[in-house]
Amino acid sequence: MWKYLFRRFLSMLFTVWVISMLSFALIQLPPGDYVTTLVNQLVATSAGSSTISSEYIEQLREMYGFNQPMYVQYFKWIGKILTRGEFGYSFVYKRDAAVMITERLPMSFALSFASMILVWAVALPIGIYSAVRQYSLGDYIFSFMGFIGLAVPNFLLALILLFITYKYFDKAMIGLFSQEFASAPWSMAKFVDMLKHLWIPATIIGLGGTAGLIRTMRANLLDELNKPYVETARAKGLSERRLLWKYPVRHAMNPFISTIGWALPGFVAGDVIVSIVLNLPTSGPVLFNALKAQDMYVAAGFILMLSILTVIGTFISDILLAMLDPRIRLQ
Numbered sequence: 001m002w003k004y005l006f007r008r009f010l011s012m013l014f015t016v017w018v019i020s021m022l023s024f025a026l027i028q029l030p031p032g033d034y035v036t037t038l039v040n041q042l043v044a045t046s047a048g049s050s051t052i053s054s055e056y057i058e059q060l061r062e063m064y065g066f067n068q069p070m071y072v073q074y075f076k077w078i079g080k081i082l083t084r085g086e087f088g089y090s091f092v093y094k095r096d097a098a099v100m101i102t103e104r105l106p107m108s109f110a111l112s113f114a115s116m117i118l119v120w121a122v123a124l125p126i127g128i129y130s131a132v133r134q135y136s137l138g139d140y141i142f143s144f145m146g147f148i149g150l151a152v153p154n155f156l157l158a159l160i161l162l163f164i165t166y167k168y169f170d171k172a173m174i175g176l177f178s179q180e181f182a183s184a185p186w187s188m189a190k191f192v193d194m195l196k197h198l199w200i201p202a203t204i205i206g207l208g209g210t211a212g213l214i215r216t217m218r219a220n221l222l223d224e225l226n227k228p229y230v231e232t233a234r235a236k237g238l239s240e241r242r243l244l245w246k247y248p249v250r251h252a253m254n255p256f257i258s259t260i261g262w263a264l265p266g267f268v269a270g271d272v273i274v275s276i277v278l279n280l281p282t283s284g285p286v287l288f289n290a291l292k293a294q295d296m297y298v299a300a301g302f303i304l305m306l307s308i309l310t311v312i313g314t315f316i317s318d319i320l321l322a323m324l325d326p327r328i329r330l331q
Contacts, residue, residue: 012311023303024074027296034091034294035060088297092289097298100286101305108283114198115206120256123210127217128249142214149211155273157204173200174279201278205271216255224248250324257324260317
């Protein structure tokens, strides 16, 4: 067991290092850099009345360090992270990238965790019911609702929610905090206020995942219920309830456990538009703006942290799968 954990830890370090190199390189693949974006903004604001000399552009690149080769920029960036915990400077927001990451990433984690709990709490019992009561009225109703959840985009649900709350309640349900707690320091009252607002975006973001896992749980459990070991256990006199939860449900839950690894980056990457529509203080909008403006240190820092969380989540899911399913062995 310890040898397995040690090998996985080394592979995690190597994976994170490779991801950091790839993400840093991919961010710089588009033509130009932040200086190019800055020069275009200066030209646009001046309405073409003035031109910017190439000497001034080169001075800007030298000031920001963009005149150096990409591998030199990477090793400087990763070296500062490992030695001093510095992720660089945000050219767009004029702030330290590490501060922005520590501000936004916990909100993304809280929203993703709430969405995942909601997905599990809804998809697991409905999937079991649909498999046990196959082709019943409830199965047809839940299947129809699942297809609706898969077909309707999350950002469209967010827009519908904004319209309904503003039209009928005279208050747009946006953000994760009330107006009086938006800029207030953390306290128990602010935490409770966040919980009051958290369920709305968690429901919208988790709806698509809930619908997908309902179908997955139903299909996997139906496959397990038709296997010979179920008939053997039933012939030995095991009660249906105990039989269902002791064997088929445990084996059919593997997709739920395996989703832990990609839950956070999936929510962040897949629901950026929802965060923008609902004005959520999460990582998605900042990462989107950083990529659009080629704010490389902010974008690379967010991608690196999300990659680390993904690798850790995958490691945890592997351990839980081995504990849940005896057919899986760590060796």
